[in-house]
Amino acid sequence: MSGPPAPGQQPSPQQLAAIQQQIAAEAQRRGMTPQQLQAQQRQQIQAEADKAGMTFDQYINKLKQQAFENHQRQQQMAQQQTQNQAAQPQEQPQMQGQQGQQVPITPGAPDPRALALAKWLKGQDLKPRTCILNGQRKDMFRVKRALRAIDSPAYTKARSKNPLLPEITATAPKAEIFKLLPLSLLALRVSKSDPHEGHGHVPSKPQKRVKGLWTVKIEQQQDINDDLHYVWLYEGPQWRTKLYAVGALILIMTVVMFPLWPITLRIGVWYLSMGFLGLIGLFFAMAIFRLILFCATVFTVPPGLWLYPNLFEDVGFFDSFRPVWGWQEVSPPFSLCFHLVPEAVRLIAIDDQDKKAKKAKKSKKGESGENAGAKSIEASAFTNGTGTTNGQVSKRHAHAAPRVEEVEDE
Structure with a gap:
């Protein structure tokens, strides 16, 4: 059965036919014609409008608005009943689970308590680290740090100011409170992954990996354990980003209008x-x-x-x-090299001086040997009195002096 039309909306032909059938059935039950029944109802509505201090049209619009609100309320209640019936088969296996066994978390619609919890945890020092999720940089934290923050006196103090933060009780421990984040898709469990996993090939160029920067993927089982990692999907209020965008737009317009x-x-x-x-x-x-x-x-x-x-x-x-x-x-090996440079230069200079001294000594000994050979030739020529003997002796003594010097040099 279709509901009443919304205020300001004309009824459909099916609705008009249904209304006319209802009026005819009511008139027949009272022993009247439909026109007489409508006139009687109009007089009653006019009397009630006069009591309320309204005109006939204003009173009719008020009745239509009330009927529309009642219809919307009934539809919402029907939807809630349908959702509860669909959630009951999922909750039943969770109640039958063994004690101590990890129960998978099924994400759902955002919860105001989860939003308040995420906003408070984002302001705490969870020692987050940057990771890559689907090509975007996200903040990642460990579960044990979040549980430690929830169990701290700061959380109790914050809850006294914000009643939306859930209370830690025997039936709702800190682990159950943390479950609100993945249930509302504000933080999800992730694990380390290889960006080339499942491609079946080796990358042509080895990509430079930044130390401490993980490439992660979302896990299907959203369990809770101290050593697990969760990534923030909640970015908080965007008023700062909007303010920066407005400031950038004003700056661009100012520069463009420079003339x-x-x-x-x-x-x-x-x-x-x-x-x-x-x-x-x-x-x-x-x-x-x-x-x-x-x-x-x-x-x-x-x-x-x-x-x-x-x-x-x-x-x-x-x-x-x-x-x-x-x-x-500089490091010790390089500092040693720097200290050895002047020493090497000094040794090279000393070596050059020694070579020059040896050359000078060699030249002096060669000159003294030539003088001694000339004197011996003159003495032999004077003693023998023959030119041939003098020539042989001169040749022998001429070559003797350099040989002696070469041996001494070696």
Whole structure:
């Protein structure tokens, strides 16, 4: 049977036919015609409208509104009964489960208590870590930290201010309270997974893995255990994101409408941009100068001197310029090399000096040998008085002196 039409909505032909049949049956029961019954009902409605201080049309609209609300209420009650009947077969196996056995959690509609619990837990220090779920970064936490937070005095204090937070009782321990999160799809259990699992191939390029960053997948069994990991699907109120979006839109519109700015503001922006460009140029000049200074001092005064050693370190702005200068920090093998460089240079210089001294000594001995050979030739020529003997002797003595020097050199 179709319900009454909504206020302001014309009844359908089927509804009109049903209404006319009801009026005809009621008129026949009272021994009247349908026109007489309608006139009588109109007089009664007019009398009730006069008592309520309303016109006939206003009173009719009020009756239609009440009938529509009653119809909607009946439909909601019927839907709730249908849902309860569908949930009873699922609850029955849970009641028959053995004591201590993990019971699967079936997610359902969001619960205001679960939303309050998620909002409170998001503000606690659960030591979350970042993970990758379906290509998106999410916050992951361990179950034992959430249970520890629920069992803490801070939760009791927060519950006194927010009655929506569930109370810890004998029938509803902290594990049952935590179940509200997966039941409302605010946090789900995940496990570590391989992004190439099930593809049947090896990736062509090994992807660089970030230390401590897991790629996870949602588990079908939403159990509760201290060592399990859950990922947050609840992102909290989005007013901050909306505020950032509005601010970005205002900033873009301001930049786009730059030609409409007053001339004084445009001149000020020009000077400000020139100042920023000057600072950037000064920064690059300082970076180049400190590199040249380090290259100049790494060999003269090892291990080298840095101007503003923390300039490119992961520190704050002011800490980047403290201290003003510092020595290069090197590991023990490299520091040993830096200390050995000047010693090696000194040994090379000494070796060059020794070679030069040996060459000078060799040249002096060669000159002295040639002088001694010439004197011996003259003496033999004077004694024998023959040119042939003098020639043979001169050749023998001419080659004797260098041989003696070569042996001494070796």
